[in-house]
Amino acid sequence: MKLGAEYFSRASRLPAHLVQVWALIAGDYSTILGGAVDETTAGQFRGIQIDVIRRSTPGMSAANAFNTCVLLLSLWNTAFRPAALWWAAGALMIMLLMAGPILRPRRASSRELPVASRQTIWRVVRNSFLVGCLWGIAPILFYSGAPAQARFVIVCLCAGVVGGGAMALASVPAAVIALSVPLVSGSLFAIFRESGWDALLAAGLIACYGSFVVHMSISHALALVSRHASRIELERLARRDPLTDLPNLGAFRDEVARAEARLVNSGAGYSVLCIDIDQLRDINKRLGYAAGDRVLQMVAARLRETARVADVVARIEGDQFAVLVNQLAADATVRAYANRMQASLMAPYSLPGGEASLTASIGVSVARSVCGENHLRNATLALAAAQGNGRGQTHVYTIADGDGARARELLAADLCAAMHNGHLQLHYQPFLDIATGSLSGFEALLRWRHPLRGEIYPPDIIAVAEEQGLIEALGAWVLGEACRAAAGWPDTLRVAVNISPLQLRSRALSETVAAVLAASRLPARRLEIEVTENALIADQDLARHVLSSLRDTGVQLALDDFGTGFSSLNYLWSLPFDRIKIDRSFISESSHNPDAASIVRAILTLARDLRLDVTAEGVETARQLAFLREHGCADAQGYYIGKAMPETEAARFVESWSGRAAA
Ligand code: C2E
Ligand code: CA
Ligand code: CA
Numbered sequence: 001m002k003l004g005a006e007y008f009s010r011a012s013r014l015p016a017h018l019v020q021v022w023a024l025i026a027g028d029y030s031t032i033l034g035g036a037v038d039e040t041t042a043g044q045f046r047g048i049q050i051d052v053i054r055r056s057t058p059g060m061s062a063a064n065a066f067n068t069c070v071l072l073l074s075l076w077n078t079a080f081r082p083a084a085l086w087w088a089a090g091a092l093m094i095m096l097l098m099a100g101p102i103l104r105p106r107r108a109s110s111r112e113l114p115v116a117s118r119q120t121i122w123r124v125v126r127n128s129f130l131v132g133c134l135w136g137i138a139p140i141l142f143y144s145g146a147p148a149q150a151r152f153v154i155v156c157l158c159a160g161v162v163g164g165g166a167m168a169l170a171s172v173p174a175a176v177i178a179l180s181v182p183l184v185s186g187s188l189f190a191i192f193r194e195s196g197w198d199a200l201l202a203a204g205l206i207a208c209y210g211s212f213v214v215h216m217s218i219s220h221a222l223a224l225v226s227r228h229a230s231r232i233e234l235e236r237l238a239r240r241d242p243l244t245d246l247p248n249l250g251a252f253r254d255e256v257a258r259a260e261a262r263l264v265n266s267g268a269g270y271s272v273l274c275i276d277i278d279q280l281r282d283i284n285k286r287l288g289y290a291a292g293d294r295v296l297q298m299v300a301a302r303l304r305e306t307a308r309v310a311d312v313v314a315r316i317e318g319d320q321f322a323v324l325v326n327q328l329a330a331d332a333t334v335r336a337y338a339n340r341m342q343a344s345l346m347a348p349y350s351l352p353g354g355e356a357s358l359t360a361s362i363g364v365s366v367a368r369s370v371c372g373e374n375h376l377r378n379a380t381l382a383l384a385a386a387q388g389n390g391r392g393q394t395h396v397y398t399i400a401d402g403d404g405a406r407a408r409e410l411l412a413a414d415l416c417a418a419m420h421n422g423h424l425q426l427h428y429q430p431f432l433d434i435a436t437g438s439l440s441g442f443e444a445l446l447r448w449r450h451p452l453r454g455e456i457y458p459p460d461i462i463a464v465a466e467e468q469g470l471i472e473a474l475g476a477w478v479l480g481e482a483c484r485a486a487a488g489w490p491d492t493l494r495v496a497v498n499i500s501p502l503q504l505r506s507r508a509l510s511e512t513v514a515a516v517l518a519a520s521r522l523p524a525r526r527l528e529i530e531v532t533e534n535a536l537i538a539d540q541d542l543a544r545h546v547l548s549s550l551r552d553t554g555v556q557l558a559l560d561d562f563g564t565g566f567s568s569l570n571y572l573w574s575l576p577f578d579r580i581k582i583d584r585s586f587i588s589e590s591s592h593n594p595d596a597a598s599i600v601r602a603i604l605t606l607a608r609d610l611r612l613d614v615t616a617e618g619v620e621t622a623r624q625l626a627f628l629r630e631h632g633c634a635d636a637q638g639y640y641i642g643k644a645m646p647e648t649e650a651a652r653f654v655e656s657w658s659g660r661a662a663a
Contacts, residue, residue: 124169171221248316271367272375381401505543616635
């Protein structure tokens with residue numbers, strides 16, 4: 001970084017000088033240092049400026065209190081006493097306002113660089129302006145008509161506050177200007193109302209002080225910023241990967257810690273992706289290390305382009321990258337995000353020695369509630385699981401990836417017991433027929449409150465069951481429970497049941513379904529089986545066969561989380577689905593993102609042409625529902641209509657809904 005050299009250079013031209021001064025006042029460090037300064041580094045510069053002020057705040061407050069008392073005393077035996085008392089009360093309030101945010105300790109440790117936001121700087125500027133106005137009003141109110149001694153005290157105090165205040169605030173020139181301009185203007189105004197050489201002298205003195213302190217503050221602040229520039233630059237370098245200029249592992253860990261803090265404070269979930277380039281070693285061997293380095297740089301650039309602005313892309317090891325995805329904590333949506341990353345990395349790389357193409361394995365860990373998990377570690381474990389499935393795979397971390405084998409067996413035993421002791425339950429989330437406003441059914445969703453671990457996320461339950469060979473039993477239990485409950489509902493309502501990818505690989509599934517329908521006496525057309533695209537990828541012929549035999553039992557088939565998968569549309573349309581469920585990420589985005597809105601419209605048109613029913617998932621607002629109604633979507637599900645609820649509550653929900661519709 002070039003260190004504010006122009007300001008100090010005697011040969012500098014005035015415009016360049018003014019640009020630097022203005023940059024300093026506006027907090028534009030890139031212009032001062034002659035190189036790009038990112039927001040984190042700018043925060044550190046601000047932190048250093050504020051730190052100086054913070055340290056002098058107690059002294060400054062004491063001096064202000066003392067000055068206020070002196071002014072009060074000098075006016076005590078004059079007609080100005082009541083006005084002076086009001087003025088002193090105002091001074092007291094401003095002092096309290098100033099002390100609050102500045103005194104609050106902000107540093108985690110003395111070795112860490114302090115950090116301050118733009119807001120903190122502007123708060124200091126605002127407070128300085130208030131102090132400036134207070135002391136600028138004093139001479140206007142009290143100078144004219146005051147006894148000579150009191151006038152002398154007023155001039156001394158105003159000059160003292162400009163000098164002392166500016167010294168304390170010198171590291172933030174904008175604050176010095178905010179303090180001195182109203183103060184000096186007020187003093188000059190009051191003095192110029194008087195005539196005589198003493199008034200002129202006093203005016204000259206205060207004007208000189210004013211301009212001197214502003215000049216001194218600018219030099220001081222520039223020197224301060226320059227002095228710390230090299231330290232901050234070193235810190236920045238220590239946290240970056242020199243090859244790709246991305247944050248390194250240390251910096252990434254800090255970002256994850258910050259995301260975790262946001263989750264604790266505001267409940268904002270996040271996800272961590274660990275991305276491994278499958279073929280880097282081959283490229284190094286075939287085209288040399290320089291080509292390998294170039295590929296890593298291109299991968300870094302593509303990841304940055306694909307990630308959203310608020311996300312953090314880092315290089316954490318040789319051929320491993322990591323992405324922190326803020327505000328994204330739904331499995332299907334994160335999968336879609338990972339798929340976009342995969343797709344962008346798969347496009348060919350043209351290199352001096354030839355062309356290369358590659359695939360990436362991705363491990364994902366989703367942080368949706370505070371549970372003390374290390375999500376970077378989980379994402380690494382998920383990456384290992386993805387790599388175990390072959391190249392170019394994505395795997396989302398589940399409990400089954402983390403704990404030891406013995407612990408997982410115990411959890412599976414608990415799951416088995418839970419099916420029988422009532423700890424495992426189904427909750428039901430309503431579907432709305434948009435055109436008629438009546439209910440069209442419910443989706444059955446698993447709930448397990450483990451006595452020690454608390455609520456377990458449904459996909460985790462499924463993962464444990466799949467790994468421990470319990471999925472058929474669990475799937476049959478879910479089907480049985482859901483059909484038994486649905487048989488008690490009005491005949492117009494359907495029940496939707498989710499089926500895991502492993503269940504779809506078993507030819508016994510259609511037999512289980514037929515047996516459950518017979519036992520519950522639920523008409524087959526009222527049962528809908530929901531399958532995700534990912535379930536269809538592994539063994540497509542088998543999936544097609546199982547789906548067809550399911551169809552033969554008379555049940556309806558729905559394609560879940562539509563739009564987040566990776567399969568070709570041609571292939572999907574050739575399967576015997578009756579319905580698609582548009583993933584909730586498109587619905588939530590559709591309110592503010594025109595691209596998402598046009599995707600939803602396109603899916604609706606396509607489904608109409610192919611005579612498929614459509615359900616829109618994740619409808620959370622009246623506006624989203626109105627948008628879907630306007631574009632002819634028949635069915636909707638989401639918190640706006642109702643959350644998943646226990647069976648008894650669902651029965652009451654049906655009654656109250658039909659009452660509402662009748663009224
Ligand atoms: P899914 O099939 O996509 O189910 C919808 C999920 O979205 C549910 O989460 C539901 O509570 C949530 N949801 C519904 N409306 C809204 C909304 O308006 N906003 C938001 N933010 N979320 C909404 P849940 O119950 O945690 O289930 C998660 C996933 O677990 C399900 O996703 C499904 O894939 C799986 N799952 C649940 N029960 C079963 C089951 O019995 N068997 C199988 N194989 N999978 C299940
Ligand atoms: Ca579903
Ligand atoms: Ca879904």
